[in-house]
Amino acid sequence: MKIAFELNGKNIETEVQPGELLTEVLRRLDCKSVKHGCETGECGSCSILLDDRLVPSCLLPAAHADGHRIETVEGLSQGTGLHPIQAAFMETGSIQCGYCTPGMILATKALLDKERYPSLEKARTSLSAVLCRCTGYVKPVEAVFRAAALLRGEPVPPLNSPAGSENKAETTQGHHSSSQVHLRPQSGSVVGVSTLKVDARRLAKGHPAFTDDITLPGMLHAALLTSPHPHARITRIDASRAQALPGVHAVLTYKDIPRVIFAPGCQSYPNPRPYDQVSLDNKVRYIGDKVAVVAAESPEIARQALEMIEVEYELLPAVFEAKEALAEDAPIIHDETDSIGIKDAKRNLVVTITADVGDVEEGFALSSRIFEHTYQVQQVQQTPIEPHVCVTYWDEDERMVVRTSTQAPFHMRRVLAPILGLPISRIRIIKPRMGGGFGGKMDIILEDLCAHLTMKTGRPVRFELTREQEFTNGRSRHPAAITYRIGVDEQGNLMAVEMNVIENTGAFGVQGMTVVNLIGMRGLSTYRSPNMRFDSKVAYTNLPVPSAFRGFGGPQAQFAMESMMDEIAAEMGRDPVAFRLQNAIRVGDEISIMALLGEGGPVVQSVHSSTLPECAESAAAAIDWDRSSDPSWKLDPARPNIRRGLGTALVMHGTAIPGLDMGGAVIKMNDDGSFNLLIGAADLGTGSDTILAQMAAETLGVSLDKIIVLSGDTDLTPFDVGAYASSTTYISGMAVQKAAKAVREKLFDRAALMLKTEPVGMIARDGRVFTSDGRSVTLGEIGLHSLHTIDQEQIMGTASHYSMTSPPSFGAQFAEVEVDIETGEVRVIHLALAVDCGTVINPQAAEGQMEGGMATALGYAVCEEMAYDDRGALLNPRFGDYRIFQADEMPRMTCLLIPSYEQSGPFGAKGLGEITAEGVAPAVANAVFDATGTRFRSLPLTPEKVWQALQESN
Amino acid sequence: MTQPFEYYRPCSHTEAVNLLAREDVHCLPLIIHPKPADPHRLGADAFVDLSLLGLNELQMDVDGTLHLGSLVTIQKLVDDPILSNGEFSLLSQAASLVATPGIRNLATVWGAVVAQEGPPEITLALLALDANIAIRKADESLQTFPFSQFLDRLPGSLAKTDLITEFILPPQKDSISALERVARTPRDEAIVAAAAVLYIENGTSPRVNLAVAGAYSNPQRLPNVEGIMSGQTLTPKLLDQACSITMESAGPVSDFRGSAKYRRSIAGVVVRRVLLKVWEQALLTGLVAERSDQ
CATH class of the missing domain: 3.30.390.50 (CO dehydrogenase flavoprotein, C-terminal domain)
Structure with missing residues (x-):
């Protein structure tokens, strides 16, 4: 039917198809700012203004728009201009991955159109229409107030806080959140400065930057048929009816594609075992497992076709708990004969890893007290707001192009090649802007099937998971049971630490070995002990598949270790902070366990930089730690059911994988003195493109706008392992710095030629090269001279970097909670985190990482959990039921950056992305203990769990 | 069922009823719940948008009786000063706890009370405030009865062609x-x-x-x-x-x-x-x- 409506001030008439939703039509009309994040309106990424009201457009039939007025972000500004709200979001650092940004900007507009002076409560409420997994909402709330001021014509503070300054986002309505950045003298004019992100403008304006923001001629739409059974063999599958449906171009089942066994993790070569997966199998191993895939002219036809595929199953017994799966009589999940590298498939045992430092038995013998506890951590989901999505097509040279939202494009190309039966040289991976990843986009999820559909049809194919499929076919964090046995001498020194882990890796073993390895590494690194033992088992079960997730084993390990340290401190009557610091690893110490559990092989690691004691001191002060010893503070006379408490956790997280991670960089100069920075690194919203550009700019003596970044395209950029292991700033950054230095040398040579002097003593600054006697040429003059006058050359530099060291970043996390002892509700009031990540390259981006990391970890602590029924069916595969925190329920957050200087890192930097998400859960659990006197050894701290424990303790 | 759905926006009750009564296609009123479902998964061959039937009014009689149109959005319950500042503030408070602001701009009181799952606050408030529910039948007759009775009979409370027109809340003086x-x-x-x-x-x-x-x-x-x-x-x-x-x-x-x-x-x-x-x-x-x- 034909509908007419007003779109961004213009009258539109368009034909809409039956079943089309408003989101789809708006995107078809090139309003790519309207994003798909779910099908139930809960994420708010598809938000539009419908007659001035913010609504999620995915809930509305497209025809509903008829006669209405619609605004999207595309309508806010003309040409290269910016609306004040867009400017405010850019300037406050509110844009990380940027996927939710258009929705947030419209939510802000809806508010500010009505209220010139919004309250903090209203700002938070308005933003609660849109879920964000990156920011923790601190900076978007600041953006609302900055935008309001801009719209009122008031002056706003400059973007850059002076070095060592304090940035408190307070409003007249109350305290919001704050950050403190202590910058070291080595900070330069670009490095160490909060800058606008290089990609902020395109994201604020909703430009088509993401994977799904293209439409190719003849593009087909894919849909996935999934298993309704947790464990079954497909005895009959007939796709003929589906194939015959008009508009269907291909239906693929296990019969239609070659059986190639692989490990889907995009990890360094050779991929860690096991190789236990094929693109489509004749067996399903969890509810949601892949059964068939369809490519059709429209998403509606593809969905219809799925229902026409006839499948008969032979049901098999299923098992969901790791311990039960390891039992002798458990159903065998991987009974195929072609898997490679499963430790003991008949016992569902994927791998065992053990490591010994010293002699733990001797250590226990020397201990005056021995403590032992087991901790349970749950399965949680990364929930990037952009689901897994890819577009595949043959290019003009008949090479397979895979445009996909991946954290590791180069690994993906290598892993995908044998699956598709194509040489690496015939595959190109393009990573456009990513709408978040958090580790969940490190595996091949749908790229293989999408490419197979293109190979079958010869047509471009678009394949996107639904939100429900994102929960079941995407990835998650491994659940695990972690037992610590720790011996302590009379002085409180750790004499022996034994760690036993049983990890549940679901139906496939992807990254299961890596994660359990890192659970051991993270769980045995923060504290000194001469004797350590690590023992682990990874089990298959009939559950959806965990894999990498921000922290990569760290959150599991740190919850157990930091709860354990708190228990020991309490039992021994020690201050929890002092006890930890007494045992904490420090500068000069060797991290013994890393030599045994290092992914890149045995590499001895030592600590060369740390401000952990200062972090602990600062964060303790920020949370007012002394209140913990004040009994009167813990009670609220006005609310006798409330108990208050404070908790802490110290965390460390190694930067990059030593001996394994490598990144390359290319910098080439243009005629006007600008530079193209080509990097294989994948900015998944962290701001790494900006940070790497800052390093290049600092080294070359130019402003940031002279650096044009292209990242993550296997044809155009140099190799990089990708965005994981907190490695990009450290590894890719050093590659950029090296490449920039190489370019700088060439600039000096060229300037010497132009100025008829020698390059000795030259410096690059303010877009010029200066000789030691004060003469100078501009980089624009050098660019023209080098490309067009004499001795022409392309000034460029290339470099790569890998590191045999993995310098740990350190953090001190504190939490303040209130516990309702009648209902078990835990409300986190304040989170304070101090981090040593070496030199802070971009304070605003660093704060954003901290705020977002804490927000994710807060969900891990109190509410997030993939819940299953007794058949292994996921009970909460939608945002509202799963529950990630929204803007109007966030606690106050304080971020403190207390840098050290890491000699091995670029400009002294270390990693930051993951450590921010590791301390909240134990700090909250320890705070609940402080409030109630009851220990909690499993996550999340749901009302019922807390209530039950309090009942039992009474 | 995921077949493509049609969309209708009738201008009268009769037209709406005729659409909803169709035997050849499964027509559902376009009612958005505070815990919304994917429109493709509702099993509808067609949605009937009732927005032109005047069911989205909120007004108070001189005696303090509140008439709440069934298609009043949940966000309107939050924002409307008649509710937020007065004796019906319970409704406003309840609405503010339901869903996100964007969903509240689409979800209606009708959607909130017929939902088999989802946030219960609106229903609780209507129950506690002794609301009556008015339902217009296919023959245009209007039935009004206590909301609690309606809930007791859910999900069989509504015939295919029944339209909830309003909720009537008695004065809440003192x-x-x-x-x-x-x-x-x-x-x-x-x-x-x-x-x-x-x-x-x-x-x-x-x-x-x-x-x-x-x-x-x-x-x-x-x-x-x-x-x-x-x-x-x-x-x-x-x-x-x-x-x-x-x-x-x-x-x-x-x-x-x-x-x-x-x-x-x-x-x-x-x-x-x-x-x-x-x-x-x-x-x-x-x-x-x-x-x-x-």
């Missing part, structure tokens, strides 16, 4: 209301919630309307508790009694948010709290003179 809830996070769907309205007629003879969600498979009034409270001054003993009756009579259903055991126990807690809250507010506002601690 009343105090409150809502209490327990959830995983401050804005999460409630595990257990309770709403109470305390009426004080002539400064004495208190009467309480009490509704609870999470203690049964659907939100319900608690007549047994209301009965023991009627005409009584609130005392700790009476509160204990109310709490006990609530827990004993509860028939909760377990889900991933909370077990039946937990819900049963917490229902007692929220009932105690909500009763205490309305009573203390009544004391503060002078609606009742003093509280007995007998």
Whole structure:
């Protein structure tokens, strides 16, 4: 039917198809700012203004728009201009991955159109229409107030806080959140400065930057048929009816594609075992497992076709708990004969890893007290707001192009090649802007099937998971049971630490070995002990598949270790902070366990930089730690059911994988003195493109706008392992710095030629090269001279970097909670985190990482959990039921950056992305203990769990 | 069922009924719930948009009776000063706890009360405020009856062609209301919630309307508790009694948010709290003179 409506001030008439939703039509009309994040309106990424009201457009039939007025972000500004709200979001650092940004900007507009002076409560409420997994909402709330001021014509503070300054986002309505950045003298004019992100403008304006923001001629739409059974063999599958449906171009089942066994993790070569997966199998191993895939002219036809595929199953017994799966009589999940590298498939045992430092038995013998506890951590989901999505097509040279939202494009190309039966040289991976990843986009999820559909049809194919499929076919964090046995001498020194882990890796073993390895590494690194033992088992079960997730084993390990340290401190009557610091690893110490559990092989690691004691001191002060010893503070006379408490956790997280991670960089100069920075690194919203550009700019003596970044395209950029292991700033950054230095040398040579002097003593600054006697040429003059006058050359530099060291970043996390002892509700009031990540390259981006990391970890602590029924069916595969925190329920957050200087890192930097998400859960659990006197050894701290424990303790 | 759906926007009740009555296609009214479903998964061959039928009005009679059109959005309940500043503030408070602002701009009171799952606060508030529901039948006759009866018969309360037209709430003079809830996070769907309205007629003879969600498979009034409270001054003993009756009579259903055991126990807690809250507010506002601690 034909509908007419007003779109961004213009009258539109368009034909809409039956079943089309408003989101789809708006995107078809090139309003790519309207994003798909779910099908139930809960994420708010598809938000539009419908007659001035913010609504999620995915809930509305497209025809509903008829006669209405619609605004999207595309309508806010003309040409290269910016609306004040867009400017405010850019300037406050509110844009990380940027996927939710258009929705947030419209939510802000809806508010500010009505209220010139919004309250903090209203700002938070308005933003609660849109879920964000990156920011923790601190900076978007600041953006609302900055935008309001801009719209009122008031002056706003400059973007850059002076070095060592304090940035408190307070409003007249109350305290919001704050950050403190202590910058070291080595900070330069670009490095160490909060800058606008290089990609902020395109994201604020909703430009088509993401994977799904293209439409190719003849593009087909894919849909996935999934298993309704947790464990079954497909005895009959007939796709003929589906194939015959008009508009269907291909239906693929296990019969239609070659059986190639692989490990889907995009990890360094050779991929860690096991190789236990094929693109489509004749067996399903969890509810949601892949059964068939369809490519059709429209998403509606593809969905219809799925229902026409006839499948008969032979049901098999299923098992969901790791311990039960390891039992002798458990159903065998991987009974195929072609898997490679499963430790003991008949016992569902994927791998065992053990490591010994010293002699733990001797250590226990020397201990005056021995403590032992087991901790349970749950399965949680990364929930990037952009689901897994890819577009595949043959290019003009008949090479397979895979445009996909991946954290590791180069690994993906290598892993995908044998699956598709194509040489690496015939595959190109393009990573456009990513709408978040958090580790969940490190595996091949749908790229293989999408490419197979293109190979079958010869047509471009678009394949996107639904939100429900994102929960079941995407990835998650491994659940695990972690037992610590720790011996302590009379002085409180750790004499022996034994760690036993049983990890549940679901139906496939992807990254299961890596994660359990890192659970051991993270769980045995923060504290000194001469004797350590690590023992682990990874089990298959009939559950959806965990894999990498921000922290990569760290959150599991740190919850157990930091709860354990708190228990020991309490039992021994020690201050929890002092006890930890007494045992904490420090500068000069060797991290013994890393030599045994290092992914890149045995590499001895030592600590060369740390401000952990200062972090602990600062964060303790920020949370007012002394209140913990004040009994009167813990009670609220006005609310006798409330108990208050404070908790802490110290965390460390190694930067990059030593001996394994490598990144390359290319910098080439243009005629006007600008530079193209080509990097294989994948900015998944962290701001790494900006940070790497800052390093290049600092080294070359130019402003940031002279650096044009292209990242993550296997044809155009140099190799990089990708965005994981907190490695990009450290590894890719050093590659950029090296490449920039190489370019700088060439600039000096060229300037010497132009100025008829020698390059000795030259410096690059303010877009010029200066000789030691004060003469100078501009980089624009050098660019023209080098490309067009004499001795022409392309000034460029290339470099790569890998590191045999993995310098740990350190953090001190504190939490303040209130516990309702009648209902078990835990409300986190304040989170304070101090981090040593070496030199802070971009304070605003660093704060954003901290705020977002804490927000994710807060969900891990109190509410997030993939819940299953007794058949292994996921009970909460939608945002509202799963529950990630929204803007109007966030606690106050304080971020403190207390840098050290890491000699091995670029400009002294270390990693930051993951450590921010590791301390909240134990700090909250320890705070609940402080409030109630009851220990909690499993996550999340749901009302019922807390209530039950309090009942039992009474 | 995922077949493409058609869309209609009738201009009259008759036209709407004719569409909904069609046998050849499965027509559903376009009603958005506060816990919305994917439109493709509702099994509809066609959606009938009722937005032109004048069901989105909110108005108050001179005697204080509130007429709440069935398609009034939940966000309007939050924003409308008639509600947020007056004797129906319970509705406004309840609405503010439901869904996100964007969904609240689409979801309607109709959607909230017919939903088999999702946030219960709107339903609780309507129950506690003694709402009546008006349903226009296919023959254009209008049936009005207590909302609690409608809930008792769900999901069979509505024929295919029935249109909920409005909710009629009696005047709430000399009343105090409150809502209490327990959830995983401050804005999460409630595990257990309770709403109470305390009426004080002539400064004495208190009467309480009490509704609870999470203690049964659907939100319900608690007549047994209301009965023991009627005409009584609130005392700790009476509160204990109310709490006990609530827990004993509860028939909760377990889900991933909370077990039946937990819900049963917490229902007692929220009932105690909500009763205490309305009573203390009544004391503060002078609606009742003093509280007995007998």
